[in-house]
Amino acid sequence: MYALEIENLCKDFGNFGIKNISLKLPVGFILGYVGQNGAGKTTTIKLIMEQIKKDSGEIRVFGKKYTDDEVAFKDMIGFISDENYFPGTFTTKDIVKTMKSFYTSFDEKKFKAYIEKWKLPEGKMVKNFSKGMKMKLMFASVLSRETKLLILDEPTGGLDPVIRIEILEELQNYISDGNRSVIFSTHIMSDLEKVADYLFFINEGKMIFNDTKDNILEGFLLIKGGSSELTPQIEKRLIGFKKSTIGFTGLINVNEKENIGKCFLTEKPSLEDIVVFHING
Numbered sequence: 001m002y003a004l005e006i007e008n009l010c011k012d013f014g015n016f017g018i019k020n021i022s023l024k025l026p027v028g029f030i031l032g033y034v035g036q037n038g039a040g041k042t043t044t045i046k047l048i049m050e051q052i053k054k055d056s057g058e059i060r061v062f063g064k065k066y067t068d069d070e071v072a073f074k075d076m077i078g079f080i081s082d083e084n085y086f087p088g089t090f091t092t093k094d095i096v097k098t099m100k101s102f103y104t105s106f107d108e109k110k111f112k113a114y115i116e117k118w119k120l121p122e123g124k125m126v127k128n129f130s131k132g133m134k135m136k137l138m139f140a141s142v143l144s145r146e147t148k149l150l151i152l153d154e155p156t157g158g159l160d161p162v163i164r165i166e167i168l169e170e171l172q173n174y175i176s177d178g179n180r181s182v183i184f185s186t187h188i189m190s191d192l193e194k195v196a197d198y199l200f201f202i203n204e205g206k207m208i209f210n211d212t213k214d215n216i217l218e219g220f221l222l223i224k225g226g227s228s229e230l231t232p233q234i235e236k237r238l239i240g241f242k243k244s245t246i247g248f249t250g251l252i253n254v255n256e257k258e259n260i261g262k263c264f265l266t267e268k269p270s271l272e273d274i275v276v277f278h279i280n281g
């Protein structure tokens with residue numbers, strides 16, 4: 001069984017669409033959902049959460065569809081978006097009251113421990129919290145429930161490096177018993193390098209690649225050569241490239257190495273290189 005299984009998911013908005021997306025996230029792992037602004041990350045997340053209706057396809061969380069049992073489906077999921085979803089006038093006390101009324105598994109003691117650990121002010125209204133404090137508050141509320149899958153839409157965007165690292169550590173703790181999984185969208189490649197086990201790269205609503213992070217890093221090579229070496233034959237083998245005054249750098253599939261000849265310098269790409277050259281290509 002998979003923590004999250006998506007099969008042939010489609011949603012057409014007219015000028016944009018999610019086009020036949022499929023993915024499988026095994027239990028006990030973290031998947032990074034990557035793509036440019038407007039690539040379709042939030043739309044995919046909203047489709048999983050049934051905040052918008054899909055046109056076709058199947059979505060299962062731990063084997064269950066939303067339509068099997070809405071409450072049980074939502075109970076399994078902890079959702080965090082990059083925007084605070086608590087009313088601005090709420091204090092931590094109001095959050096406890098609300099969470100208790102919605103979720104039987106909400107553990108007030110655990111919540112209070114997070115509030116203390118992260119030094120979140122108890123009397124202050126949420127609207128007066130900083131961005132990092134609001135994000136920690138959402139994490140505290142979600143992590144104080146019994147969930148199996150965290151779905152996070154840019155949870156670390158706009159946060160300082162210290163808070164980002166704390167949050168990434170929480171994600172690793174969350175999956176450490178091997179029974180839970182995380183999917184998170186992000187633009188921050190260093191966060192993916194730190195914690196993601198799997199990567200899904202979406203562009204213009206379509207899947208570009210989807211594999212373990214290690215396979216993706218091993219699957220491509222950077223090649224470097226002089227300007228005159230960038231012949232049309234070489235160019236067509238490149239996934240993407242950039243030119244400089246003295247030469248070019250391009251990305252190839254690792255199994256193209258034999259076909260491009262030996263005159264080029266090769267280097268292992270970073271995740272950022274892989275993503276950027278795919279987009280430029």
Ligand SMILES: Nc1ncnc2c1ncn2[C@@H]1O[C@H](COP(=O)(O)OP(=O)(O)OP(=O)(O)O)[C@@H](O)[C@H]1O
Pocket residue numbers: 013016035036037038039040041042043044
């Ligand atoms: N309800 C809607 N109706 C019509 N178009 C929509 C709707 N929701 C999203 N879109 C379009 O879908 C496209 C993808 O948007 P989405 O928010 O999924 O991108 P994203 O990858 O999350 O981008 P970002 O990184 O900027 O958050 C955009 O062109 C957006 O305008």
